[in-house]
Amino acid sequence: MKTDDYEVPQSQLPENVSTEGTKISLRAVKNSYNEETGEIYTFSGDQYFEAYVISSDRAGNFYNELILQDHPENPEAGIQILIDENALYQRYNFGRKVFVKLNGLSISKNNGLIQLGKQNRGDLDPIVSSEIDEHLIRSEIVEEIIPLQINIGDFSSDLLSTYVQLNHIQFNRNLFSPSNSTFAAEVFDQYDGLRQIEEC
Known part of the structure; x- marks a missing residue:
């Protein structure tokens, strides 16, 4: 069956690749x-x-x-x-x-x-x-990467650059207004678009 999905070719390297040191x-x-x-x-x-x-x-x-x-x-x-x-x-x-x-x-x-x-x-x-x-x-x-389940109160510097899933959160209520049409790509966004989230 044909598919347009990209598949990463499997490497021929064995798991015991040479990693001297x-x-x-x-x-x-x-x-x-x-x-x-x-x-x-x-x-x-x-x-x-x-x-x-x-x-x-x-x-x-x-x-x-x-x-x-x-x-x-x-x-x-x-x-x-x-x-x-x-x-x-x-x-x-x-x-x-x-x-x-x-x-x-x-x-x-x-x-x-x-x-x-x-x-x-x-x-x-x-x-x-x-x-x-x-x-x-x-x-x-x-490997299948399993997200670490956390709440906002669990945040610490130790979790930076790790794969987490935030539970019990929502966007700040002030974002739900006629002046904010999207959660991304607003005219006031620069390189990043910052949105406030809160625990719920």
């Missing part, structure tokens, strides 16, 4: 960033971590970035990786297990989110296309 947790990676100094930290050596893709740029919701979390269910940590490449969903689809080699990558914080990228004169730049394969190894495994 020392495996560390994603939480340990994030803890390498010094909150007190705010300085960019660059990794050296042969360390790597495993994670699962929880973002997709197919619909334009993400741009030049992958969001990864450490487990397909009940995640303990998540992180944003800056990548100078479009259509990342074609290789790194939602639920795809990946291995991230840290040597030469740097970690920093921007708008409250911990990020990995390449240090450039005190800034954090995306990984360029020619270096993606040096740092990102794509496994053949695609």
Whole structure:
């Protein structure tokens, strides 16, 4: 049966892909960033971590970035990786297990989110296309990502860049007025459209 749905081709890589080095947790990676100094930290050596893709740029919701979390269910940590490449969903689809080699990558914080990228004169730049394969190894495994069920009161910085489902919420009542015709793409929106939600 023909279909127009895009299917990511299965990799021929076995699960025991070559990931020489020392495996560390994603939480340990994030803890390498010094909150007190705010300085960019660059990794050296042969360390790597495993994670699962929880973002997709197919619909334009993400741009030049992958969001990864450490487990397909009940995640303990998540992180944003800056990548100078479009259509990342074609290789790194939602639920795809990946291995991230840290040597030469740097970690920093921007708008409250911990990020990995390449240090450039005190800034954090995306990984360029020619270096993606040096740092990102794509496994053949695609897991079902189970959203973590939370309420508004459960929010904490530990949940940033993880896949969650907010329960018992609604849009703020003030949004329901003749002057607000949509919940997105209003004339006053800039790059992002911010909408207030509340517990119900």
